[in-house]
Amino acid sequence: MKADNISDNIRSQMRKGVLEYCILSILSRKEAYASTILQELKDANMLVVEGTIYPLLIRQKNQGLLSYRWEESPQGPPRKYYCITDKGLEQLKEMDASWNELVSSIETIKNKNAGI
Amino acid sequence: MKADNISDNIRSQMRKGVLEYCILSILSRKEAYASTILQELKDANMLVVEGTIYPLLIRQKNQGLLSYRWEESPQGPPRKYYCITDKGLEQLKEMDASWNELVSSIETIKNKNAGI
DNA sequence: TTTCAATACCTTGCAACACAAAGTATCTAA
DNA sequence: TTAGATACTTTGTGTTGCAAGGTATTGAAA
Numbered sequence: 001m002k003a004d005n006i007s008d009n010i011r012s013q014m015r016k017g018v019l020e021y022c023i024l025s026i027l028s029r030k031e032a033y034a035s036t037i038l039q040e041l042k043d044a045n046m047l048v049v050e051g052t053i054y055p056l057l058i059r060q061k062n063q064g065l066l067s068y069r070w071e072e073s074p075q076g077p078p079r080k081y082y083c084i085t086d087k088g089l090e091q092l093k094e095m096d097a098s099w100n101e102l103v104s105s106i107e108t109i110k111n112k113n114a115g116i
Numbered sequence: 117m118k119a120d121n122i123s124d125n126i127r128s129q130m131r132k133g134v135l136e137y138c139i140l141s142i143l144s145r146k147e148a149y150a151s152t153i154l155q156e157l158k159d160a161n162m163l164v165v166e167g168t169i170y171p172l173l174i175r176q177k178n179q180g181l182l183s184y185r186w187e188e189s190p191q192g193p194p195r196k197y198y199c200i201t202d203k204g205l206e207q208l209k210e211m212d213a214s215w216n217e218l219v220s221s222i223e224t225i226k227n228k229n230a231g232i
Numbered sequence: 233t234t235t236c237a238a239t240a241c242c243t244t245g246c247a248a249c250a251c252a253a254a255g256t257a258t259c260t261a262a
Numbered sequence: 263t264t265a266g267a268t269a270c271t272t273t274g275t276g277t278t279g280c281a282a283g284g285t286a287t288t289g290a291a292a
Contacts, residue, residue, distance in 0.1 A: 006207075010133070010214045013277075016249050017129025018218065025225050034269075044224040045217060052250050054271065059249095076268035077258035091122075098126045101161060102134065103219065108160040109141050129248070132278050150240075168279050170242060192239035193287035 015046065019056060021095040022046065024065065024088055031083035033071075057082055065091055131162065135172060137211040138162065140181065140204055147199035149187075173198055181207055 026032065026040050034053055041048050057080075060066045065088035070078045084092070142148065142156050150169055157164050173196075176182045181204035186194045200208070 007210055007214070009277090010207075010211055011217070012250060013133025014137075014214055014218050016132035016278075017126070018222070019250080021130075022222070022225050026228075029228065040225070040228070044221045044228075046221045046225075049251065050270085051252060051254095051272090054269095056250085058271085073259080073268075075259065077270075079269070091126075094123055095126055098123065098130055099222065101127070102130050105160045105162045106134070106138070106215065109138050109156070109162075112142075112145065112156070112160075125248085128279060132249075135279075165280065166241085167243090167281065167283095170240095172279085174242085189239075189288080191288065193241075195240070 015048075018099070019046075019048065019052070020060065021092075021099060023053075023056065023060065024084060024092040024095065027066065027082055027084040028089060028092055031081045033079040033081050035079075037082075060088070064088075131164075134215075135162075135164065135168070136176065137208075137215060139169075139172065139176065140200060140208040140211060143182065143198055143200040144205065144208055147197045149195040149197050151195075153198075176204070180204075 022041060022044075023037060026037055032040075034050070034057065037057075038048060038050070038053060057066065057068075061068060061082070065085060066082045067085055068080050068082045071081050073079050138157060138160075139153060142153055148156075150166070150173065153173075154164060154166070154169060173182065173184075177184060177198070181201060182198045183201055184196050184198045187197050189195050
């Protein structure tokens with residue numbers, strides 16, 4: 001119980017700052033609404049909850065990285081379909097670079113440990 | 117000026133939760149004091165400042181992941197040499213797993229975007 | 233002796249982030 | 263009209279990285 005919480009916490013902390021990257025990446029392919037995005041993240045083994053993703057989408061929209069339109073749902077209330085903007089695409093590029101740098105940095109540190 | 121700040125912010129956010137991993141990884145190889153760790157991170161292209169690393173080392177020591185001893189310096193005040201504990205090594209293993217999972221998740225999301 | 237610079241460590245206040253939990257609104261079917 | 267499912271929102275909490283400033287020790291210069 002406790003050990004799992006520690007693991008979950010590690011994963012949660014590592015996720016910070018990466019979720020925005022994931023969302024932009026997903027939306028760079030096709031527009032989607034929150035549930036679809038949540039499902040994609042789940043499929044990729046990145047468990048996230050509603051309370052995390054909604055504020056994040058609003059934040060990115062306020063930054064001009066995303067826009068949205070309402071669409072009727074076959075069942076239930078209307079859905080908010082988000083799509084990425086030009087500015088969002090630019091930021092996605094920067095995030096790609098940042099992510100690659102981070103991976104490279106970790107590699108360097110781990111390789112040193114391997115004895116190089 | 118502004119654009120660089122945005123990039124820096126992206127990198128800073130992505131670093132969250134990863135720095136602890138880096139420090140444990142560095143200390144799993146050899147004991148070291150703050151300046152050495154800072155230099156190693158700098159060599160790996162992960163720029164971090166003093167104000168970040170000192171509280172972090174204290175935190176990890178309070179969690180029992182690290183221990184330390186004082187050592188005289190050839191010039192200036194004594195140095196606090198940290199080394200990793202058994203508990204720290206255990207957590208490092210978990211962090212290795214978490215990191216690999218995160219990398220894998222991002223790959224999955226990006227590959228979907230490539231059209232698979 | 234006093235003063236200065238370099239080294240090393242520590243603290244405070246802040247903004248961003250992920251999350252749990254609870255709340256609001258819409259639609260359908262019983 | 264009531265119950266359930268869907269969809270979106272808000273509030274409060276704890277953690278993190280960072281900028282900025284502070285404290286303490288040492289050796290050498292004035």
